[in-house]
Amino acid sequence: QVRHLITEPFVALNPDDLAAAGLAEGSTVAASSGRGTVNLTLRADASVQAGTAWVPAGLADLPAEMLGAGRGEPVAVRVSQV
Secondary structure (H helix, E strand, O other): OHHHOOOOOEEEEOHHHHHHHOOOOOOEEEEEEOOEEEEEEEEEOOOOOOOOEEOOOOOOOOHHHHOOOOOOOOOOOEEEEO
């Protein structure tokens, strides 16, 4: 399971998106969707397509699932500084 490999839930953004938004890697951000909001640690990841965010599914407290994801379907989210 993913939760055994990843110790802390996070949201990953493309480094260019972090720079454009003025967000810092390692900071806590709010990821919000029409289903809810979760506070997560922000990571920069060049493999994440610009304009998208990635939250691994199946983690402790189920942050991706709280946002309405977790089954592989895309969910519109907004990432903002807490």
